[in-house]
Structures are given as C-alpha cells and as structure tokens.
Amino acid sequence: MRVLPRRSVRSVICRLTQLMGAAVLLSAAACTEATPGAALSVAIAVDAGANRHPISPLIYGINFGTTAMLQDLRAPLNRSGGNSASAYNWRLDARNAGRDWYYESLPVNPSDINDQFGERFVALTQAAGAQPIITISMLGRVATLSRSRDRLASFSIAKYGPQQNHDVDGMTDAGNGILRDGTPVRNDPDDATVPDDPASQQARVSALVQQFGPARAGGVKYYAMDNEPSLWQLIHNNSHPDGAHASEIAAKVIAYSRAVKAADPGAKVLAPEEWGWNGYLYSGFDQQHSIAHGYAQAPDRLNETGGMPYIPWLLTQWKQAGRPVDIFSLHFYPQSKEYEEPADGNSTAIALMRNRSTRNLWDPNYKDPTWINSVVALIPMMRRWVDTYYYPGTPIALTEYNWGADTRMNGATAQADILGIFGRERLDMATRWGTLDPSMPVYKAIKLYRNYDGRGGEFGSTSVSASVPDPDTVSAFAALRDKDGALTVVVVNKQLERAAQATISLANFAGTGTSEVWQLVENELTRAPDISYAGSELHADLPPQSVKLFVLRRRAN
Numbered sequence: 001m002r003v004l005p006r007r008s009v010r011s012v013i014c015r016l017t018q019l020m021g022a023a024v025l026l027s028a029a030a031c032t033e034a035t036p037g038a039a040l041s042v043a044i045a046v047d048a049g050a051n052r053h054p055i056s057p058l059i060y061g062i063n064f065g066t067t068a069m070l071q072d073l074r075a076p077l078n079r080s081g082g083n084s085a086s087a088y089n090w091r092l093d094a095r096n097a098g099r100d101w102y103y104e105s106l107p108v109n110p111s112d113i114n115d116q117f118g119e120r121f122v123a124l125t126q127a128a129g130a131q132p133i134i135t136i137s138m139l140g141r142v143a144t145l146s147r148s149r150d151r152l153a154s155f156s157i158a159k160y161g162p163q164q165n166h167d168v169d170g171m172t173d174a175g176n177g178i179l180r181d182g183t184p185v186r187n188d189p190d191d192a193t194v195p196d197d198p199a200s201q202q203a204r205v206s207a208l209v210q211q212f213g214p215a216r217a218g219g220v221k222y223y224a225m226d227n228e229p230s231l232w233q234l235i236h237n238n239s240h241p242d243g244a245h246a247s248e249i250a251a252k253v254i255a256y257s258r259a260v261k262a263a264d265p266g267a268k269v270l271a272p273e274e275w276g277w278n279g280y281l282y283s284g285f286d287q288q289h290s291i292a293h294g295y296a297q298a299p300d301r302l303n304e305t306g307g308m309p310y311i312p313w314l315l316t317q318w319k320q321a322g323r324p325v326d327i328f329s330l331h332f333y334p335q336s337k338e339y340e341e342p343a344d345g346n347s348t349a350i351a352l353m354r355n356r357s358t359r360n361l362w363d364p365n366y367k368d369p370t371w372i373n374s375v376v377a378l379i380p381m382m383r384r385w386v387d388t389y390y391y392p393g394t395p396i397a398l399t400e401y402n403w404g405a406d407t408r409m410n411g412a413t414a415q416a417d418i419l420g421i422f423g424r425e426r427l428d429m430a431t432r433w434g435t436l437d438p439s440m441p442v443y444k445a446i447k448l449y450r451n452y453d454g455r456g457g458e459f460g461s462t463s464v465s466a467s468v469p470d471p472d473t474v475s476a477f478a479a480l481r482d483k484d485g486a487l488t489v490v491v492v493n494k495q496l497e498r499a500a501q502a503t504i505s506l507a508n509f510a511g512t513g514t515s516e517v518w519q520l521v522e523n524e525l526t527r528a529p530d531i532s533y534a535g536s537e538l539h540a541d542l543p544p545q546s547v548k549l550f551v552l553r554r555r556a557n
Helices: 010-018 067-073 083-087 118-127 198-212 229-235 246-263 277-281 284-293 299-303 310-320 348-361 378-389 409-424 441-450
Strands: 040-047 061-063 077-080 094-096 104-107 131-136 141-143 193-195 222-225 268-274 327-332 396-401 429-432 462-467 474-480 487-493 500-507 513-521 524-533 537-542 546-554
Touching (some): 040 474, 067 441, 077 118, 083 094, 083 229, 131 198, 222 246, 229 268, 229 277, 246 310, 268 396, 327 378, 348 409, 409 441, 409 462, 409 546, 474 500, 487 500, 487 537
Parallel strands (some): 131 222, 268 327, 327 396
Antiparallel strands (some): 141 193, 462 474
C-alpha cells in the first residue's frame, strides 16, 4: 500500500504559519559556505574540568525501532506515536490514519514498522533492553472496523458524494473529505470511529500491567498524552473537526493522567506532545481561527489563557492540579524544508540551512529566518518554562525531531550535531522521528555515539567543555566516559565540499597517550588508525561532511 509521508500535512500548516509574518528564507546569502579549496584550519578547545554535568542516556531514543535496531544502536527508548496513535483502538488493534491516508480505519498490520502498537510493541522493545513510550489516546474517538475486520471510510464517496481525491490504491470509496467544489464534508463520526474515554485508557494500561507488570517492576514506564493535540482539527477532522480549546487539553491531560496512574501509580506521564512553534503559543482552536482572522484577536488567548501563550498556561493549570505531568515533552521540526526535502532533492541551500538550523535547539542569539521569525533556543526555553510555570527541575523531552536527509551525509552530520547538543544542553529525553535503516548515514551517526565498535563503545557520560569558532562549519562535543576514564571527543565537519584540519587543545587532561579514531565518512563507519597526542594537543584531518570520534586514554606511567 502506498503510504503518504508522515508530515504531508505540513503543507496545510503552512497556511497557518504564514500568518505569523515572514516567509521561509533559503537564499544563499542567508547561509553561505566558503569556496572549496585549502582545508579550513579549526582550533577546538576541550577542557575536561569545565562545565561538567551528566549526560542523560535517554536522549538517544528512537521511534518505531525493531528489536534488532534497538540492540544495535543501544537505544534506551522506543516510542510508539504519530498521528495514528491518536485514534488507536487497543481493544480491536485498529487505527484510524486520519489525513495521512484518507481517514481510513483499518486493522493494524503487525509486520509494518510504522504501525507497531500495544503489547507486541512493548514486547519487542523490552526484548532489546529498551523502554517503550506508549501513546495514550485523548482524542475522544478511536477506530472501529466492520464485523469482518475490514477497513471503514470516514468520508465515503457512496455516502457523501464525489470528492477531490480518494484512495486509488486500496479502498476506492475512501475520499479525502473535500467535495469537488471545495466544500469540506461534515461526516458522521460513527462511520469509522467509536467513542473513547479515560476509563477505556485506564483499562488499556491495566491490561499492560497484567501482562508486563507495573512500571516499578519492569513494566511500561512511560505514557505520552496523545500526539500533537492542537492539530486534531487538521489531522483528525473526521472525529474532531473543531480545534481543541486550551481548556479542553488542560482538562484532558489531567483526566487521562489520573487514569494512567490509577492503573499504574509508578508510571510517568509525558505531555503535551505539541507539534511546533505555533503549537507552543496557540491552542488548536486559535490556530484554526487564525486561518480566516489572524492571531491578533485569538479567542482562547483572550478568553481562556488570560493573554498567556498556550503551553505556559497549560503548565500553570497542571501545577494547580497537583503534578499530573512528570515529563514536559514537545516536538520540533526545522521549517526551512530540511525535513520535507525529498530523498532525491539534495538542495545546497537546504543543506546549508540544515547545518545552521540546529542552533534553534540552543542558541539565544540565533533568530530563526523562516515564518517563525523569532529566537527559539528550544531547550533553554523548555527548561525556563517548567522552572517558571510548573515544578523546577521537571525533566524535559523532545519526543519527535528530524532534520531530514536520512540517506545523505548532510543528514548524518546534522544528526551527530543534534545528539551532541542534547548532551551539552542537558536535555533529559529524546526520540528521533522516522523509520530508520542500518544503511542510512543518520543511523550510523547515532551508532557512532552509542555502539561505534559493535561492542558497546560509546560517547562519554559526563559532558565537558568543547568550544569551536563557528559551529555552522565545524562543531565539537566532549565527554568523560565514567566506566574507564576515557575522554571522548566528537568533531563534525559540516562543510559540504571543504575539508578541515583541526587542532584540539586538551585542558585538564594533560600528558601523552593514544587516541582511538572512529569515523563516519562517505557513509562508512570504520575505525581509522590510532593517533598519539602529546603536550595536551591533538591534530586531525576532517574530510567534508564527516564525523570523527576520538577516544583518548592517558598513557600509564
């Protein structure tokens, strides 16, 4: 079956985001790279005694991983989420695909990596020694099937008339919910979904506890509260055509969190799982309202949140309710087409933006040049929000992120940069969105951090200072490995065509010794010849679009 891209709805979201002001900027003037020529000389300063803090191992998670992938990557988390999770019926093992695939309700195919739910997802994840994150539906309706378990259409052409598009590859009666004259169909939600409530989700958690034990005894520990609820009116307009009010989401998270914890008091709840910048600032109702009226008089901002942005207001409501949320979780995708670029696109402009836009995760001086048109500094912002509006020190998580170019080295250098940023900036949890394959450069970038030698070789667990002159061209991250005292240094040459020559100074790691060198070059993860260092200095050549990991050990006297 042909499957639409997970984020095909981004084209719809663009209409909302354009109302924020600026258009996407992809000009070469905004992101330039030096002309290829002589190798760029880069001075990298590593101080093993500065800025020391633990790196959470939970930042190396993925979505929809198989047992083999989880083991190979030594991934600690495996999330079952995405649009279909909002309407997953655990009793029938059925999902509604929403806008992603003609709003069809269909039985889950256990062999499809993108459709792993329920107890089998828990089992395959635990078999790899990883922790599953299960998405709890709060939508209020879930998929149903015919008596013979056949798929059902939310916008039947036979019932509602010819529509602008329909499923030509499968269920030809399933339309896209828009009549040929452009009129949206207001369907009967009972056509392909049934009501659902907190009691049903509590029973779901109870069934998982019965099979796998409680969270405190090796059972499912993490439950995410639905998926991008401020987009329900776009993704699941067959069952929730009106954007959710801020008050609806505040109340639902409280109710469903209580249901989860009634079934398993040791479980941890993640919320709000929102999609991106406008989903941080405005409720689904306000986002829907903005299409025709803009954001100047957003109703929920005026009438429900007292002028506060949506997410900070939610945190205040949850704090008043006790502590229903244990982990503050968001999603983030860069908006200069980094993620949406086709696999065969390979645009130089987008590649250069991919090199720069990881700054959105941390840099208070980087103003996003797209429609966002603002400083994001996402990880510091998330920390500030929980410390100000919720409980200080609450863990923060990015349960969906993806910078695209999975099959190109530009994507691998971005992924290596992102994982280094997560550790340096003290993110607590992360799960990368998207189907992975061991042949992908991005897969190998993750493996470089977690299992570079196939025997558990990994980046260190205590972050230390590593500074570079320009992280858009060459970035670096350093950490001490607690189990053997090694200093590990990742250096990423993001430049598309230019090599670099790095001089790495080593403070508070004096002496002489030998460094193992592991490298990801031209989509090959290999061990390079060891190099010696002396006088607290290390020299390395970095090919274009490459990642190198140095494992430094002091020589015994």
